[in-house]
Amino acid sequence: MDEQIKNCWSTIGVWGTETDKCPRLNDVLHCRNCDVYSNAGRSLLTRAIPEDYQNYWTSLLAKEKIRKSHDSLSIVVFRLGDEWLGLPTITIKEISEIRPVHGIPNSQSSVVKGLVNVRGELKLWVSMGRLLSVDKGGDLDASVLRKSFLERLVIFVKDGEQFVFPVSEIIGTHRIWRENIREVPATAANSINSHLAGLFELEGRHVGLLDQELLFNSLQRNLV
Amino acid sequence: MLFVIFHVGDDRYVVDAKKVSEVIPLVKLSNFPNTANYVTGLCNYRATPVPVIDICCLLDGVMSRAVMSTRILLVKYIDYNDRKHHLGMIVEHATETISLEIGCFHRSAQQSSENNYVSNMMTDESGIIQWLDVDRLLSRHDCDVLYGSPTEPEV
Numbered sequence: 161m162d163e164q165i166k167n168c169w170s171t172i173g174v175w176g177t178e179t180d181k182c183p184r185l186n187d188v189l190h191c192r193n194c195d196v197y198s199n200a201g202r203s204l205l206t207r208a209i210p211e212d213y214q215n216y217w218t219s220l221l222a223k224e225k226i227r228k229s230h231d232s233l234s235i236v237v238f239r240l241g242d243e244w245l246g247l248p249t250i251t252i253k254e255i256s257e258i259r260p261v262h263g264i265p266n267s268q269s270s271v272v273k274g275l276v277n278v279r280g281e282l283k284l285w286v287s288m289g290r291l292l293s294v295d296k297g298g299d300l301d302a303s304v305l306r307k308s309f310l311e312r313l314v315i316f317v318k319d320g321e322q323f324v325f326p327v328s329e330i331i332g333t334h335r336i337w338r339e340n341i342r343e344v345p346a347t348a349a350n351s352i353n354s355h356l357a358g359l360f361e362l363e364g365r366h367v368g369l370l371d372q373e374l375l376f377n378s379l380q381r382n383l384v
Numbered sequence: 385m386l387f388v389i390f391h392v393g394d395d396r397y398v399v400d401a402k403k404v405s406e407v408i409p410l411v412k413l414s415n416f417p418n419t420a421n422y423v424t425g426l427c428n429y430r431a432t433p434v435p436v437i438d439i440c441c442l443l444d445g446v447m448s449r450a451v452m453s454t455r456i457l458l459v460k461y462i463d464y465n466d467r468k469h470h471l472g473m474i475v476e477h478a479t480e481t482i483s484l485e486i487g488c489f490h491r492s493a494q495q496s497s498e499n500n501y502v503s504n505m506m507t508d509e510s511g512i513i514q515w516l517d518v519d520r521l522l523s524r525h526d527c528d529v530l531y532g533s534p535t536e537p538e539v
Contacts, residue, residue: 204452205451205452205479206451208452209409209410209452214410214412217408217409222428225430
């Protein structure tokens with residue numbers, strides 16, 4: 161780079177430690193609203209092209225594009241206690257914030273927790289943790305506030321029937337190549353593995369892809 | 385309609401985003417001898433040679449600056465004979481796309497000339513935006529030089 165960028169934002173700006181703050185902050189409130197900051201960012205694009213960057217792109221572009229398959233699956237990945245699980249995005253109608261659950265008197269089912277009001281409709285609140293025998297998990301370092309901040313309600317829909325279940329955290333929607341989804345090891349036959357369609361890796365973690373048919377059948381069996 | 389916006393000097397131009405198949409950094413090009421001065425060279429794009437032209441040079445007579453924001457738009461070029469080609473366009477400030485109403489564009493006055501590649505223009509609060517028609521960028525002669533004449537058998 162030809163000219164050194166004056167990084168005022170980390171001295172007198174919002175990321176700075178000096179007590180004398182920049183007078184512009186009174187007007188713009190945050191450095192990211194300030195034109196000094198955005199112009200400095202833009203100057204990154206007007207610098208000369210590094211030689212190795214240009215060489216890398218030249219050789220990359222000269223090669224044939226390799227894609228083994230075009231078959232991929234969009235998956236919503238969430239955390240349930242200590243387990244990372246996924247469901248095909250197409251089976252999820254909505255993800256919303258936690259709402260109060262209304263208990264059903266004389267309900268014998270351990271999976272059905274009650275009813276929940278979602279946009280004026282009463283839907284069944286089921287405990288996925290109970291169904292799959294997943295512990296709530298000991299988020300030892302996470303405070304109660306953080307935990308409840310991350311919790312979400314997932315509305316799962318299959319053949320027109322809807323089930324609502326809470327999850328500890330939504331990781332996001334990810335597109336996974338089908339060739340990267342491995343089979344579930346047959347040796348591990350516990351409640352959660354018997355509901356899985358496959359396993360894949362995401363950000364260094366193993367995520368279990370739930371089988372929507374098995375999950376749906378299992379939920380129906382446990383309604384009463 | 386979505387457009388890719390870029391600068392030539394201080395002026396802003398757009399091309400139809402549907403015509404752009406890829407935006408790549410300014411890679412190293414091989415020389416393309418005996419061509420017009422705005423033809424910068426040949427790009428090895430996925431093992432096929434693609435001619436690359438410098439839009440700043442074509443429109444303004446000044447070569448593009450070799451900086452990070454100067455990029456190559458790989459466009460799908462359809463020539464006067466309806467043949468499809470890849471064409472690389474070196475443009476400055478190719479950092480953004482912009483959504484513009486097609487109804488806001490006015491027809492440009494010079495419709496009759498052969499390569500009137502700036503066929504439409506519009507104005508917004510910061511000035512004029514001109515719409516480059518990619519398919520009319522090259523004259524018949526230059527097109528034949530770059531892609532071979534349609535009457536000659538292709539080698």
